[in-house]
Amino acid sequence: MVLAYLVAAGMSRIGRREETSRELVVEAFKEVLDAVDPSSIEAIYVGVQSEVYEHQIMYGALVAEALGLLPKEAYRVEACAAAGALALHNAVMAVRSGLVDVALAVGVEKMTAKSTEEVTDALMAASDIVDQLSGVTIPAHYALIARRYMRQYGATEEDLCAVAVKNHRHALENPKAHFRKAITVEDCLNSKPVATPLKLYDSAPISDGAAVAVVASERAARRLTDTPVKILASAVATDTLSASQRDDMTWPAAVWEAAQRAYRQAGVGPGDVQVAEVHDAFTINEILMYEALGFAERGKGYLLIREGQTYIGGKIPVNPDGGLKARGHPIGATGLAQIYELYLQLTGRAGKRSTNAELGIAVNEGGVNSTAVVHILAV
Amino acid sequence: MVLAYLVAAGMSRIGRREETSRELVVEAFKEVLDAVDPSSIEAIYVGVQSEVYEHQIMYGALVAEALGLLPKEAYRVEACAAAGALALHNAVMAVRSGLVDVALAVGVEKMTAKSTEEVTDALMAASDIVDQLSGVTIPAHYALIARRYMRQYGATEEDLCAVAVKNHRHALENPKAHFRKAITVEDCLNSKPVATPLKLYDSAPISDGAAVAVVASERAARRLTDTPVKILASAVATDTLSASQRDDMTWPAAVWEAAQRAYRQAGVGPGDVQVAEVHDAFTINEILMYEALGFAERGKGYLLIREGQTYIGGKIPVNPDGGLKARGHPIGATGLAQIYELYLQLTGRAGKRSTNAELGIAVNEGGVNSTAVVHILAV
Numbered sequence: 001m002v003l004a005y006l007v008a009a010g011m012s013r014i015g016r017r018e019e020t021s022r023e024l025v026v027e028a029f030k031e032v033l034d035a036v037d038p039s040s041i042e043a044i045y046v047g048v049q050s051e052v053y054e055h056q057i058m059y060g061a062l063v064a065e066a067l068g069l070l071p072k073e074a075y076r077v078e079a080c081a082a083a084g085a086l087a088l089h090n091a092v093m094a095v096r097s098g099l100v101d102v103a104l105a106v107g108v109e110k111m112t113a114k115s116t117e118e119v120t121d122a123l124m125a126a127s128d129i130v131d132q133l134s135g136v137t138i139p140a141h142y143a144l145i146a147r148r149y150m151r152q153y154g155a156t157e158e159d160l161c162a163v164a165v166k167n168h169r170h171a172l173e174n175p176k177a178h179f180r181k182a183i184t185v186e187d188c189l190n191s192k193p194v195a196t197p198l199k200l201y202d203s204a205p206i207s208d209g210a211a212v213a214v215v216a217s218e219r220a221a222r223r224l225t226d227t228p229v230k231i232l233a234s235a236v237a238t239d240t241l242s243a244s245q246r247d248d249m250t251w252p253a254a255v256w257e258a259a260q261r262a263y264r265q266a267g268v269g270p271g272d273v274q275v276a277e278v279h280d281a282f283t284i285n286e287i288l289m290y291e292a293l294g295f296a297e298r299g300k301g302y303l304l305i306r307e308g309q310t311y312i313g314g315k316i317p318v319n320p321d322g323g324l325k326a327r328g329h330p331i332g333a334t335g336l337a338q339i340y341e342l343y344l345q346l347t348g349r350a351g352k353r354s355t356n357a358e359l360g361i362a363v364n365e366g367g368v369n370s371t372a373v374v375h376i377l378a379v
Numbered sequence: 380m381v382l383a384y385l386v387a388a389g390m391s392r393i394g395r396r397e398e399t400s401r402e403l404v405v406e407a408f409k410e411v412l413d414a415v416d417p418s419s420i421e422a423i424y425v426g427v428q429s430e431v432y433e434h435q436i437m438y439g440a441l442v443a444e445a446l447g448l449l450p451k452e453a454y455r456v457e458a459c460a461a462a463g464a465l466a467l468h469n470a471v472m473a474v475r476s477g478l479v480d481v482a483l484a485v486g487v488e489k490m491t492a493k494s495t496e497e498v499t500d501a502l503m504a505a506s507d508i509v510d511q512l513s514g515v516t517i518p519a520h521y522a523l524i525a526r527r528y529m530r531q532y533g534a535t536e537e538d539l540c541a542v543a544v545k546n547h548r549h550a551l552e553n554p555k556a557h558f559r560k561a562i563t564v565e566d567c568l569n570s571k572p573v574a575t576p577l578k579l580y581d582s583a584p585i586s587d588g589a590a591v592a593v594v595a596s597e598r599a600a601r602r603l604t605d606t607p608v609k610i611l612a613s614a615v616a617t618d619t620l621s622a623s624q625r626d627d628m629t630w631p632a633a634v635w636e637a638a639q640r641a642y643r644q645a646g647v648g649p650g651d652v653q654v655a656e657v658h659d660a661f662t663i664n665e666i667l668m669y670e671a672l673g674f675a676e677r678g679k680g681y682l683l684i685r686e687g688q689t690y691i692g693g694k695i696p697v698n699p700d701g702g703l704k705a706r707g708h709p710i711g712a713t714g715l716a717q718i719y720e721l722y723l724q725l726t727g728r729a730g731k732r733s734t735n736a737e738l739g740i741a742v743n744e745g746g747v748n749s750t751a752v753v754h755i756l757a758v
Binding site: 050060093099239240245257366 | 422428449457478613615624
């Protein structure tokens with residue numbers, strides 16, 4: 001089997017930034033320059049959610065120019081918040097196709113120059129227009145899921161908040177995180193409502209940021225680095241956009257499907273995973289991810305966080321960088337921010353938040369789990 | 380070398396349509412159902428320009444659902460008007476990577492529900508925001524190129540109009556074209572100004588439509604069809620978005636670069652091409668494409684149309700379906716509309732507009748030639 005390798009990764013500081021999207025990409029890219037001679041990059045795939053934030057499309061050529069990489073192949077991939085991991089998936093396909101030897105995956109979003117209302121409207125485009133006409137925003141869709149999950153399985157608002165508490169705790173050791181502030185379950189329960197039962201501290205913030213990953217063929221990887229990370233699996237699956245069309249709204253079918261494909265590609269199972277980066281756009285979704293990745297049985301994911309098993313040092317550490325909740329959630333960048341964290345974890349660069357893991361998984365999704373992207377990496 | 384094969388193609392009627400984008404995709408997809416069992420499709424790549432037209436992103440999952448193909452891999456690719464050909468390029472990479480056996484490329488755009496002002500604004504996002512702030516619209520950028528080209532090489536407004544006359548003539552035999560009406564050079568010269576020297580009849584229309592292409596590995600292609608078309612080359616290159624940053628605005632450097640790569644991949648040269656589909660968003664651009672594809676020397680492309688050499692029956696027939704100008708230009712669909720035409724031409728399905736070609740080339744571009752995609756197909 002022709003494998004692809006992750007040979008370097010970079011990330012900007014995440015948060016409320018003054019820089020434009022292209023400047024954030026340049027910041028993230030600088031971090032890979034020790035490992036990679038830019039001239040070796042043959043193709044660039046850029047994950048961006050929305051043209052609205054900067055009134056800009058064509059991010060492929062834009063990024064190629066900003067990085068001094070014209071006239072290389074470059075274009076954009078998109079499935080809302082899954083765009084970042086899709087950029088990596090595209091880079092993996094490009095390398096495995098033999099058409100390019102070294103590819104750059106880029107994820108970026110510049111959101112904070114827009115109002116919360118404008119961002120909510122731009123994100124709402126990730127719902128089927130049919131649902132949009134019914135007035136279901138993205139937070140409302142997650143709120144429906146949370147309510148239904150709690151009723152069906154007995155989870156509580158405290159369990160949801162426990163996810164936020166963990167991710168804020170983890171982010172204390174992440175110098176690039178949007179938030180580095182410990183919170184308590186009470187802080188979360190008392191925070192203002194966003195879409196009841198979800199509160200402000202159940203919700204990932206609106207952030208600016210960029211992340212990049214360099215993917216290479218085996219031959220090129222050997223030339224470029226002594227610490228290549230194997231990309232054992234890269235899988236994508238889809239589900240209906242509309243909340244009303246799913247058999248069970250608490251079950252992220254596309255994530256399950258992508259994870260099953262990824263486990264088959266990699267020849268491993270949930271028990272082999274030592275660290276996970278999952279898509280906690282809202283706290284409820286981290287719990288759903290525990291189940292869809294096979295870390296817990298269906299309907300029992302909330303027990304994992306209740307027992308503290310997903311902290312660093314627990315049975316299966318999840319989001320050691322703080323996740324979307326505390327690291328931040330610049331939409332198009334998020335999937336590659338997850339990969340950046342796995343890269344640090346697997347190559348012994350994670351410092352005080354190290355999990356000592358040698359095999360990790362990342363799940364990035366868009367459109368409330370309607371497009372799921374799962375990667376499995378190992379050293 | 381692992382080749383990918385085009386095994387089927389479909390296209391909706393192009394024009395001012397009442398249907399939504401997903402309905403247009405279903406219409407185009409019906410045309411491939413004779414050749415392809417939908418269950419054999421493993422991945423879908425969708426080219427769409429803008430989220431503004433239907434307040435919708437996530438076209439991957441949306442299209443997968445509309446075609447009954449959930450939970451297959453599906454996502455969007457974008458580089459403005461090059462999105463359609465990029466969907467094909469992605470499908471080629473997917474098949475060549477060995478990760479999928481059969482992939483579906485989809486291009487679609489639903490534009491006419493918006494006003495001309497809204498469409499112009501959405502397209503302007505394909506310029507670097509720096510140029511947008513200067514007020515340079517996409518038609519204005521092409522107008523600058525036309526003026527400069529005429530001054531530099533001696534072409535006339537009549538030469539530009541001759542491209543429109545040819546493409547309207549060709550579309551008379553295309554039942555799916557947006558316009559089936561012959562025009563004269565005088566009609567064109569007297570049409571109302573869009574961005575002087577470009578007039579209405581120098582300009583591709585705002586259209587709705589969809590096109591699809593099915594790409595398969597050699598093994599799958601043999602199973603699916605007796606008339607597979609070889610995808611000899613699929614190449615992408617980029618140039619600066621900003622008009623002010625190009626050395627010579629009359630030279631489409633990314634198109635030249637993509638064409639050079641494609642000719643190398645295919646092991647052929649311009650003299651081997653028997654039919655071409657080129658990106659005549661404005662008439663001037665068809666002339667630039669003659670030069671960038673190597674059909675004419677730099678600065679001499681206009682002589683080809685002046686001499687009538689790009690008509691069906693001429694030395695090198697260009698846009699036998701009517702091109703963007705007369706077939707129509709639903710932005711994200713255009714690149715695959717070109718591939719649809721090559722498929723018909725190379726498999727003896729082009730009826731009265733047949734060129735009897737066995738090798739053809741297509742060039743699709745976005746952002747005024749800042750992202751170029753070139754495919755070479757042969758039987």
